[in-house]
Amino acid sequence: MVSVAARIEAATPAGRDRGMDALRALAILGVVAGHWLVTAWVHGPGGKVYVSSPLSYLPALTPLSWVLQTLAVFFFVGGYAAARSLRSAVDRPAWVRARMGRLLRPVVPLALLWTGVAAGMALHGLPERAVRSLVLPAVGPLWFLAVFAALSAATPLLLLLRPGAVAVSAVAVVLVVDALRFGQGGPDWLGWVNLAAGWLVPYALGICWANGALTSRRAAAGLLAGGTAGAVVLVTGFGYPASMVGVTGAKLSNLSPPTLAVVCFGIAQVGLALLAREPLARLMRRPRIWAAVALANLSAMTIFLWHQTAPAVTVLAALRFGDVPGLLAPPTEPLWVLHRLAWLPVFAALLGVAWLSPLRRGSFNDRVS
Template sequence: MGAHSKGAVRTGPVADPAELPRAQAPRPAGRDRYFDALRALALVRVVAYHTFGWAWAGLVFPSMGVMFGLAGTLMAKSLERPALKVLRSRLRRLLPPFWFWGLFVVTAMLVHGWMPGRQIVFWVVPLGDPPGSAWAEQAWEILWYLRTYLWFVLLSPVLLWVFRRAPRTVLPLSLVPILLLTFWRNAPDNRFGTALEDLSTYLTCWLLGFAHRDGVLGRIRPAVLVLPSLAAMACGGWYAFAHRADAGTYDLDEIPLAQALWSAGFVALLMYAKAYLGTDFAWLARPRARLRSRGGTLIRRLDRLVTVFNARAVTIYLWHEIALILAVPLIDLMWDVPAFETYLPLGSQWFLFGVGWVLIAAFVLLCGWVEDVAGRKKPRLLP
């Protein structure tokens, strides 16, 4: 979720016979528009999923796995600096937007009769799921991602040290925790168990971010990476549909092992496209003169949108459910206006989706400055 910058690439261990004997190309300076675009797409998919509830959305684009993979890449880059300094920086950039958002959510729950217990401490540092009332569950249930992200950040110095000892061994072994929780012993039914299950589900995605940053993926032959990735996705998809009756759906969010396998394979392919094929979206940032000469107004606007999404990723994620909640009574009021009732598709979920994005944009303007303050930048309406 932090700003993405470039730097020197660690070469990692000497390549084995399965790897291609070629060096990594130098990374360009500045932001990586490929990763920026993936993060923006992931946020759009999250909002769409919470609007429409599409069970197949995770199969088309496993947004949470992608976001953890991208965050892992950024964390590996950041840990080229002293670990304690990096951890302080990450906490400083994450917690103030969370506190600002939580101030409104907690106040609303208190006004509606919620009585907090000692677990309210998790509203200060979300190492466990913050408690909340059923009335506001749609708003606070998304905090599992921030809790999981925070744990990954805190564990990253150790995870990165272990990963760099034997990356090609650690990557496949990172699926062992979720396999154990699925087939050997279930996670405890408490905050610790929930956090453990989520960490196990997305551990491989986080480590794939390390692998990309360290140049491990770019040295692997296509067949050695692509075939296992496709096999992981096939196993994940099969497991989701095979256990559809048990979970009541094939939605990956409800089946952790299927989520882990599908996301790992999907993220590996996305990272490999960048590392081996050199995929980038540099056309988003072409010089303005060239864009004008080629009718690039749409591209400029898309580039601008990707920039805003990345600079306001925490704000969009935290406030999008509240925007969707508020969109419902707002649309209800529109039914009382005859012209709106006649000419607007007020009963359509797509209309709800559109109104939700209008409200998200309003929250970005009203609350996004907190991310600037947290990042020690000058507060701005839009980056």
């Protein structure tokens, strides 16, 4: 490990923004850990399998969603990194094509695997609902990739605009959509406008950061305080869910599609990320810690896309054994959480299989640039 850490340290460019890489790694860790802890499958009679959530039965775990729902940080860092990278690009259309290739390349093996698995489950007589319950969570990260890719492709245009005004306008769009949906009885499909507008907010704030704005502690503290206040008011005074992730069976989700509450929560996360960046950058001067963060950043998109495949494959293999604790037993008791924690090393090992293959291709500088 010392040798690997020394090699990575030597290969890291002097101007590398290690604080930004640390934020990206923490965002990925939060999303992966969150999904692994709140996605539950339940084994029913006749081979039935359906998706559940411990948050449906154990509301005391709701604060966990405030810690592990870190998507806004990933979009924020993504906007920052894209703007910095694009600024030095000679050919912007070529930059967009290259970016799309890097984002979309991991999709092909994921799609091929789950197409084959779904066909195999159907041929072996698994009920259609069970097939959907296993496949949809595994390929669910693709919605994130689609939005992230769209915002990445729009980065040249966003750089020509005032990103601060774009972020404010996007918040206004989410506000109007929520008002129409919840206050005026608007159609549910209208909420999906927020899928782009909601995540545009942290992405545009990342571009602001890359342009030299949001550099003061006062600005960061303002985002943290304002976003927190907005989320608290919406949850306590306007009936928005307290959970910042979707809860199976709940009438309203803050995340699917995004609501104003999760946008405010994301703004608060951006402020916290800005305050944490400098301490994280100093921590990244320790070679071993930096090596772990750098390796996580090597295949951040691959890790994100494949992380739900690990528990889904484990559940598929365990179907023959019935109500396996932590995998296929109802998540109705606190003991379920302990059982699920015991399965996390298995999930991590399976994710490592997907992660190691791209890791072995290309050099350090090729993969993290």
